[in-house]
Amino acid sequence: MTEIEFGAGLWNFATYLDRYATDGYGEPRSTLAQIDLAARVGDIRWVDLNFPFTDGVTLDDVKAKLAETGIKAIGITPDIYLREHMKGAFTNPDPAKRASAMTRMNDAANVVRELGAKYVKIWPGQDGFDYPFQVDYKELNRLAVEGMRELASGHPDLKFVIEYKPREPRTHMYWGSAAKTILGIQQMGVDNVGVLLDFGHALFGGEAPAESAQLLIDHGLLWGMDVNDNYRGWDDDMMVGSIHMVEIFEYFHVLKKNGWEGVWNLDQFPFREDAVENARLSIRFLKAVHRALDLLDEDALAAAQAKQDALGAQKVVQEALLQSMAGQ
Amino acid sequence: MTEIEFGAGLWNFATYLDRYATDGYGEPRSTLAQIDLAARVGDIRWVDLNFPFTDGVTLDDVKAKLAETGIKAIGITPDIYLREHMKGAFTNPDPAKRASAMTRMNDAANVVRELGAKYVKIWPGQDGFDYPFQVDYKELNRLAVEGMRELASGHPDLKFVIEYKPREPRTHMYWGSAAKTILGIQQMGVDNVGVLLDFGHALFGGEAPAESAQLLIDHGLLWGMDVNDNYRGWDDDMMVGSIHMVEIFEYFHVLKKNGWEGVWNLDQFPFREDAVENARLSIRFLKAVHRALDLLDEDALAAAQAKQDALGAQKVVQEALLQSMAGQ
């Protein structure tokens, strides 16, 4: 059994608000306080940090806190989905807004360098549209692809990952599926842009997450991943394994089979839950999944898959998964 | 052609935030500024007001502003979905939180009296659950029903309407469908609780909104309604008619057929749009629907429906709807 490394988006340890609870589900927490909470979980070795940091927190502060806690930065996620870019970052119709988004992302790239992180994570949640007839799709595509190309070309020493999602906060996000994101990256013609696959986004988008993982791996583009869970109709960012035990197990099985070695990264929004306990339980479940991978009768599974035998596959899967906590 | 009266939830004229654009899609607006915007639309005669009003705005201020603009209060919607009640208002596991929600709603009831509004609107968005096994459903039901009974019983001179919705911000709202809400109201055994039917909530919940309207009317419980639109998978609160032209037309046809006379109330969240223009276009569309109702060949439709003849019905419907703007 190989070791897994666990990580988390730092926002797992923030507090949240939404369009109803406008005063927030808790007191705001600083970037440093969030890192402290991440450290309290006990298994988290990596964090993906929102940038800019919360008010008054400097890069040196963050460096010091990471050093203190022994946590490393896996990625930096620039905030390009706030009011300034509510009509888009790359695809904003206003060139000045596109420019300010580019500045923000260039700054984030520098932080990646400073912290020695693995990637700049681009999640352009406001890039897309809401209504039929609102946009010229050809132009939207041009802006999305050219902007990303410009960004990546400016930092050939760094890696960028796009995190796709079908929708929210837009009713339609431009980078909406695994396959469409691959097509866009091809159009860019650069070699330092890949994909961060969020299990829940794939599920929400009607994809089989394990199939999307294989597709991205086959295109050499699976450069990062996040896990969580949801009810398929929305990006609920719930505790991993709380709903889709079998499909998350299959997802990790595909990663293992392909020799994919990367951080198992949490992306959850515990609106009303304790953030540390939420992460701990998630990791406890992921460890059970990891054990189940070792319990899995790979030969029997391969034999079933060769015949596309759904029942044969279910049998070995249930045997492994449903005893993954025995003796723990 | 009878006159229609238009109204709007005052939040149509607010600004919004969500879990990503945490700095909001615009500068906050006071209750008074929101009423001014409602007045600028030109056709809005009624507003449903969030309570408490925004900081520093008194009841007298609101009375004066309503008098100045000639707009009346149709309802008051107490804020029982903020941080204080993030785990529920009626169904919060903490009795102190339930008590503070009750106080808030009793205060709202007094404002209804003061403003001569038609109803206290109860939207308990945080009453429900997120995860499997999180709640004891029997207990959840008890709390939801007993709390509402207590509230309504305390104000026998007033009307209360429950606005159901399948989910958001909870993954499962307790008052989640038309039929379940009727069952709950029956259990209460009071006669001053009815339903506010939001067209988009019914659509989102997999209901045929026109069928839900009929169901509520047949139970004597359709006491208010809101209109908007969405893509069925979420409560997008988009401009009415932007997606579901035929189904909104059917919805108003059912209301007309039953002699339902009430305010045509907007419930839309123009996150990135101009609030006044959003309301104006919505009302323009609703007037087209109103004309289409008069253009509709009712005899032909009734004949088609007697045979459950889908094509015959579509024919007369398209004829009416697709010429509803001619000559305007």
Add this chain to the structure above:
Amino acid sequence: MTEIEFGAGLWNFATYLDRYATDGYGEPRSTLAQIDLAARVGDIRWVDLNFPFTDGVTLDDVKAKLAETGIKAIGITPDIYLREHMKGAFTNPDPAKRASAMTRMNDAANVVRELGAKYVKIWPGQDGFDYPFQVDYKELNRLAVEGMRELASGHPDLKFVIEYKPREPRTHMYWGSAAKTILGIQQMGVDNVGVLLDFGHALFGGEAPAESAQLLIDHGLLWGMDVNDNYRGWDDDMMVGSIHMVEIFEYFHVLKKNGWEGVWNLDQFPFREDAVENARLSIRFLKAVHRALDLLDEDALAAAQAKQDALGAQKVVQEALLQSMAGQ
């Protein structure tokens, strides 16, 4: 650990066709051959039989086969969704079609008497509508309720259960949700009509199946149930536990907590799978669920639910479920 009794809709052992594979996913099987397959599973004690039986099979044949295999009839499901009733059974606009459906159901009632089954199961899959404006909802409701009242009143010695489902083959089924079905049964004013809750139908309809079970129990109407699984967007009738392990576990927990004692009945369509193996694996999983119910720390769960503590509940649930096959 109490004994569970397993059953199955006999159609679990049929072959199927659909609108594409019009020549069927296998050779047709007679009612008797289906019972033989059910018997081969080894744990099935009850079957729900489609009526009429397949060509040439008599009631005496069925009696003999049941006696031979030691299987009992739990219910009879009259075919009221074939070509003759493609526009509805109870709600067909043609009185002659309604009459022929009634005859078919009365005949099924007699078979229930003859076989000593527990109920006549009514699944009016063609009762509903497809298009907006196609039906007068008030009239649809009248026909659905009056027809069911007439049927049930004619057989006061028998029990009838309605199996609701949101859609398919209609885009909208009249008996579409747990709550709406309860309302319809209330309107009937009879005491021999209850509900058969299909886990997958509830899931497909956006209900939390465990909550629907509690709702039906609280109304004294949960008289039967079926289990299976799906991806929430359709009634896929897949192997139970293949997708929603946690929610099916919660469902059975609610049944146990309420002292509900009835048959655990399979309702699956193994289009491309071996029917016997499909049932065996399903039952194997259900036995694991049953063990998990005994492993569950009920006190800890109750304590978590009293606080609506999602994480606390998940913890004890995962501990029980994820070791339910250890040592088996």
Add this chain to the structure above:
Amino acid sequence: MTEIEFGAGLWNFATYLDRYATDGYGEPRSTLAQIDLAARVGDIRWVDLNFPFTDGVTLDDVKAKLAETGIKAIGITPDIYLREHMKGAFTNPDPAKRASAMTRMNDAANVVRELGAKYVKIWPGQDGFDYPFQVDYKELNRLAVEGMRELASGHPDLKFVIEYKPREPRTHMYWGSAAKTILGIQQMGVDNVGVLLDFGHALFGGEAPAESAQLLIDHGLLWGMDVNDNYRGWDDDMMVGSIHMVEIFEYFHVLKKNGWEGVWNLDQFPFREDAVENARLSIRFLKAVHRALDLLDEDALAAAQAKQDALGAQKVVQEALLQSMAGQ
């Protein structure tokens, strides 16, 4: 106003069955009878024919009937989704089944030559999977792509179009989205495979159909299209315009803007409706859409889209659409 040419899948004029109404929604109709019905519609110039033809109908019969009615073959759709290929055509785990599917498709290619049709339409509805863990995704991809390459390479004089769809009859179809299909076609490395875009499949798959049209056009792959409507959750194949008037209008607007000139092809399943009337009403609506395209203020729309102004766009769209039947 340019002329439009209308066509229809010949199955619009067939009768259907499904897993419940196993005796079918009407008496079976021969290929020739279906062509006669298509001719009765009055506007249909093209048909896409299922192959093999119904029992006893020869190619010469079909040629004669087409000549008699003045209707041309736009495409041939080989039946590769019947019992023989219930586990897949290209991706069937059994090489013998893959071979028989290939034979069937080669035969269809010859019919395309004989009839001078525009394309062989490939709809591999059984290629995919149903359960998690059932298939090795890499192998599924290999079989799907290599098989299609082999087929197309064998007929360099012909065009092939793949019709993608997210699911049904499989819970997951391999060719499931526009973008994924483009990726697969790229992998084939042939130049005679394109895409047939079905409006309803795109909608069902969570795509904005107009955006998918633009994406396919930009890749030079939009070689055919079908229209219909649905409720987004399933491929209901309803009358075009019955639900999504605005989005179908946008779809045709994108086609027009790109100078796409091809047949407006119906793909509808009037299970319980009159097939001829169903097609007539659909074409009547499509003609209204065509008029609306001419009524549309293109400059105002372009100005709105340049600003991504949803409201401005809605305004001109509603003006055009809602008077498209005036004076007709």
